[in-house]
Amino acid sequence: MASSSRQGLTSALRGVSTRPNGGQRQPLEQQFQSLQLTPAIVHRRCMASQYNGRRDNRNNDITAAPEFDFGSFARKFALANYARPVPVSPSYFSRTPSFNDRYLTLEKLFRAYSNLPLIPAADAERIAWKTLADLRQSFGEPVKATDYVKCLTIVKRLHQIHPELKPDAVKSALQDFKRDVQAFLNVTNPIPIDKFGRALGVGKRKSSIARAFVVEGDGQVLVNGKTLPDYFGRVHDRESAVWALHSTDRIDKYNVWARVEGGGTTGQAEALTLAIAKALLAHEPALKPALRRAGCVTRDPRRVERKKHGRVKARKGFTWVKR
């Protein structure tokens, strides 16, 4: 009811009837009186035509409001000068608006805060930035590789700003360029040395898994309850197994008790290398660079390649037969 009355009022103000019985135009007074006015509307109307109201008070005569003066309106309120609205973002019409916006934001921040003190890149918090593929995926836009590189240069430069002085605007601008999963936040659990002085390292290679307990000792090694020559027939495998100790000159300082399972002899020997190296690092963390140079720190991720259909093995083709 209220809405219909408001509609009626509006149409009355405009002097246009939209009623279904609009064929027979009613006098303005009749129309007006047929409306049931709420006191609020009456009050508003009084305010809108104060002059008339004063006159109404005199002779109770109703006249239409004067025309709106759009010129003064425009002066009073800021109205657009153009026929069509101009987009807020300058890169609205580009192919990569969201990327460009961020890029421009970064440039602006870079100009604004280029005087802030920097810390060395090595001291800055390690952040995994989005790769080009990640960026394209997250923005849903075909970002150019060159633009990505330029953008990331600025990102890294802004990231070097001293953390205590880094403005919040910069922080929030960089947020979009961080990967969702930050691998650098993962903290490896330190290997404890138990009350017997043992450190347990686990190593894998191919399909083998080795667990090595390393204690201080004089160079004895037991693998699955057997001595090294009993367990590994090849001298090369024996050397691989204790390579972590050998390459760091610690072979006469530690004893090893290990369990190995899975895989073949080579895999087991090299799994032992990794396991012993990890356990050794628990005893002497400073050996990490030496062990890395010796190739005892990184797990070799290679596994057996799966067999494919249409092939004898993973890659081997069938024997060619003429017919």
Next chain:
Amino acid sequence: MSTPNCLRCLVRPSAGIPVSGPMSRTATTATPIAALPLTRTLTAPFSTTAASNAAPRRAFQPAASTKGHSRVGKKLQLGKFKKDRVAERGRVPQPGERKAYRKRITLSNDNAIPVPWLTDLAPADMTAAENTARVLALPEEVQDQLRAGEAFKTTQCWGMFRKPAVLVRKETVNLANQMQESADNRKTLRLVVTGDKVAGKSMMLLQAMAHAHLNNWIVINLPEAHEITTASTEYAPIPNTDPVQYMQPVYVLKLIHAIKRANEQVLSKTYTIQAHPELPQNIPSNTPLLALANVAKEADGAWPVFQALWNELTAQKANRPPILLCLDGLAHAMKVSDYRSPSFERIHSHDLALVRLFTDALGGGVQFPAGGAVLAATSRNNAPRAPSMELALAQREAEARRGAGAAGVEVPQKDPFFRGYDDRVEAVLRSVRVLRVAGVDKLEARALMEYWAASGMLRATVDEKTVTEKWTLAGSGVLGEMERAALLTMRI
């Protein structure tokens, strides 16, 4: 100086195998090989370096009866470039030559550097504890004696060094002292040497033999038990024995010759105390035992001669030197042999007269007049399962440890649900001592590696690091594995 080639290669258990080289043309199989004069064997019938030059190369010539293809010149030639190629095979080795090459023992290497500080073993060296962790050379006459007794094995690395030398270990001193003690008390030491693979068990026997030779003992060595029990040599029942026993005449003939050559000096100074008219050649009393041993010329009469020799050696109240009786590969002597009785049942090894002789001595049934030792060594790479032997050795070891005051040692017991035990084996091993040979300690390893380095065979600085590395790679100093890791691995 030792002979340039091994006598083992020339005297084989089976006379059926002809000797290699030009001699095989003249000496037929019927001729006893060992009866050939020694000078004949010294003329290098087998040479490894110029094997191809030893005999004139003869191209393959088809027999004259075949006249070639029946349609010469009309053969269907399928390939354009196919020609008749005659495979160049070189000289085909003589029968037995390959085996002789495989079994040959080289005791010196002229390319190795002579070690200046290496001294020869003296008679009392192995009993002295201060010689532990020292490498000492075998004197030349002992080399010859050991070679005659087949104490050297093909698997040992003698051929890498200028002259044979041995490492005196704690176990060596222990064993030599036990031997010496028993000889001093006119007792018989009965001991089994056991241990891990390539730990040096055969080498312990060799050191014991060297000690015995140096101290003028009589040494009888049965180099491999499997030669006796795997039905690889002839056998015959001994008449008038119940239960029937079997002799192995060819093997025994070889053994008598080995004993004779190894103990020539001692046997010539030991005399018979009774006459032996039953032998092919009459032996009166007070004849050197060497003459008695020389009676064995053919396999036929070998066993009675050996028996006479053994009776003389073990005759009580006679003036005899101490005796060392050795056998390697004990597990083969502790099982049912591969020989068959006339009723085609397998003969127990202890029914073979030679093995029985040894097991009687090992079981304590024989007292040597001047004391001595009966030693046996187990083997790890050519050993049939002998559950009774394994159990008995484990029991003796545990008992010894318990006797030494070790707490909490449990003597292993028989598995009540297992049928494979052998009472005869248990009876033999009921009271033997067991010497376990394990890895060497680092001091001994270092002494050995210094000897290798001084010989130019180990090209590394011998320091704490190298020694520990090889010691660890060898599973806490197992000697054979140390050799593998340090000597036998090519490093460039």
